[in-house]
Amino acid sequence: xxxxxxxxxxxxxxxxxxxxxxxxxxxxxxxxxxxxxxxxxxxxxxxxxxxxxxxxxxxxxxxxxxxxxxxxxxxxxxxxxxxxxxxxxxxxxxxxxxxxxxxxxxxxxxxxxxxxxxxxxxxxxxxxxxxxxxxxxxxxxxxxxxxxxxxxxxxxxxxxxxxxxxxxxxxxxxxxxxxxxxxxxxxxxxxxxxxxxxxxxxxxxxxxxxxxxxxxxxx
Numbered sequence: 001x002x003x004x005x006x007x008x009x010x011x012x013x014x015x016x017x018x019x020x021x022x023x024x025x026x027x028x029x030x031x032x033x034x035x036x037x038x039x040x041x042x043x044x045x046x047x048x049x050x051x052x053x054x055x056x057x058x059x060x061x062x063x064x065x066x067x068x069x070x071x072x073x074x075x076x077x078x079x080x081x082x083x084x085x086x087x088x089x090x091x092x093x094x095x096x097x098x099x100x101x102x103x104x105x106x107x108x109x110x111x112x113x114x115x116x117x118x119x120x121x122x123x124x125x126x127x128x129x130x131x132x133x134x135x136x137x138x139x140x141x142x143x144x145x146x147x148x149x150x151x152x153x154x155x156x157x158x159x160x161x162x163x164x165x166x167x168x169x170x171x172x173x174x175x176x177x178x179x180x181x182x183x184x185x186x187x188x189x190x191x192x193x194x195x196x197x198x199x200x201x202x203x204x205x206x207x208x209x210x211x212x213x214x215x216x217x218x219x
Contacts, residue, residue: 057102061201061208064093072195072214079193079218083110083123086195087156090127097201105129105200109173112193112218113186115165120184123158124173126151132175136161140169151175182213190217 075082094104106127135148138161147159166188173180182196196213
């Protein structure tokens with residue numbers, strides 16, 4: 001793939017998602033790194049070639065995490081669009097890197113703590129390459145609520161819970177024998193968004209994994 005073709009795809013993608021300039025930047029970063037990985041004049045020594053490949057995969061992974069964070073941060077004025085924007089970028093990223101035999105897995109849990117409705121609206125995105133049996137439990141010192149569902153691969157599950165704004169909660173997600181714990185500090189005077197990311201990138205010789213959460217005020 002030439003760089004001109006990549007930039008043309010970027011313009012088309014930008015027009016399709018008007019106003020989401022951050023996705024254009026993500027496309028260029030991911031695509032150029034792939035070009036570097038597969039078109040650089042590698043040294044003939046096999047081990048040196050592997051070192052370069054691993055280095056470029058690491059750089060691509062770091063840039064991918066940065067762009068996921070940018071997608072979350074740049075969407076804060078439209079909280080209803082955060083999950084669709086994250087999902088769009090995850091699908092777009094996977095499409096680009098799997099073309100070059102790089103394996104991608106992704107799990108996202110987004111939550112909006114709404115001070116007006118006293119509710120926590122949750123979105124679970126499953127891109128783990130298989131259906132998951134998911135259970136969410138929201139708890140603090142005085143209460144506990146749970147919900148469960150099967151979530152198909154490339155599926156989104158959106159349960160809701162009641163909260164007391166100003167309280168702190170732990171949102172536990174269990175699925176297929178795994179458990180993730182997400183800390184949520186709600187506020188009385190602001191809506192709060194918390195996004196949890198699990199990202200896996202696997203090349204021929206290396207596996208990169210990131211598991212982290214980001215919080216932001218949205219009002």
